[in-house]
Amino acid sequence: MPSAFPDFRLGTVLATSFTATLTERRGDAVERIPVPQRLVDWLAVSGLAVDSCTADQLELAKELRESIHAAATAAALDEALPASAVQVINDRSAQGRAAAVLTPDGERRWQLSSATAVEDALGVIAADAISVISGERDGKLALCASPTCQAAFFDTSQSRTRRWCDMNTCGNRQKKARFNANQRKGAKATE
Ligand SMILES: [Zn+2]
Numbered sequence: 001m002p003s004a005f006p007d008f009r010l011g012t013v014l015a016t017s018f019t020a021t022l023t024e025r026r027g028d029a030v031e032r033i034p035v036p037q038r039l040v041d042w043l044a045v046s047g048l049a050v051d052s053c054t055a056d057q058l059e060l061a062k063e064l065r066e067s068i069h070a071a072a073t074a075a076a077l078d079e080a081l082p083a084s085a086v087q088v089i090n091d092r093s094a095q096g097r098a099a100a101v102l103t104p105d106g107e108r109r110w111q112l113s114s115a116t117a118v119e120d121a122l123g124v125i126a127a128d129a130i131s132v133i134s135g136e137r138d139g140k141l142a143l144c145a146s147p148t149c150q151a152a153f154f155d156t157s158q159s160r161t162r163r164w165c166d167m168n169t170c171g172n173r174q175k176k177a178r179f180n181a182n183q184r185k186g187a188k189a190t191e
Contacts, residue, residue: 007032008020008021008032008041008042008045009023009032009165009166009169010045010046011153011154011165011166012156013128013132013139013153013154013156014046014124014125014128015068015072015125015128015129015132015154016068016072016132016151016152016153016154016165017046018042018046018064018065018068018125018129019065019068019069019072019151019152020032020151020165020166021033021039021042021065022065022066022069023149023151023169024148024149025069025149025150025151026147026148026149026150027147027148027149028148033058033061033062035058036052036053036054036055036057036058037053039053039057039058039061039118040052040053043118043121047109047110048098048110048112048120048121048124048125049112050112050117050118050121051114051117053118054118057118057119060092060118060119060122061118061122063088064088064089064092064122064125064126066085067084067085067086067088067089068085068089068125068126068129068133069151069152070082070085071085071086071089071129071133072129072132072133072141072152073143073150073152075133075135075141075152076141076142076143076152077143081133089126089129089130089133090126090130092119092122092123092125092126093123093126093127093130094123095119095122095123096119096120096121096122096123096124096126096127097113097116097119097120097123098110098111098112098113098120098121098123098124099111110124132154137154138156139154139155139156139160140154140155140160141153141154141155142154142155142160142162142163144163144164144165144166144170145163145164145170145174146164146165146170146173146174149164149165149170151165151170152165153165153166
């Protein structure tokens with residue numbers, strides 16, 4: 001049964017939160033937006049609420065997601081950006097017509113047009129990816145140290161030494177694995 005609070009990994013960076021809708025990329029990958037409604041859910045919790053999403057729009061979203069993943073991974077490794085990924089990111093950015101608006105409380109909101117809301121939302125995500133990959137934002141792209149993940153994430157820690165895309169999942173699992181390994185070593189030593 002679909003959960004009312006879907007299990008999304010939401011970080012502080014929109015573009016990498018979006019690529020994290022596919023987790024465990026190098027292991028048993030988990031698709032967190034398998035149907036259009038799940039993308040609607042993710043957009044809602046990410047400040048980009050839309051009324052509806054078609055199967056074609058979901059495909060467009062996944063194509064953008066994988067393009068951001070490819071480009072961000074290349075950037076993290078200091079490799080040349082894949083041209084096809086750059087093209088998709090630029091196309092989505094150019095197609096979106098979202099407007100940034102200021103609320104009375106001084107917060108920024110994205111105003112999407114009702115007819116093309118998903119395309120507008122993807123434009124916002126693409127623009128966010130561009131700002132991260134281009135290096136204009138304060139932080140550094142890195143790859144998650146979990147071997148079954150290796151997701152690109154944006155490290156904004158002061159020392160730029162963050163190792164995991166997400167402390168609560170990948171970070172915790174690595175710590176537990178190390179703890180168990182030490183326990184086993186300890187058990188052997190006393191045998
Ligand atoms: Zn990870």
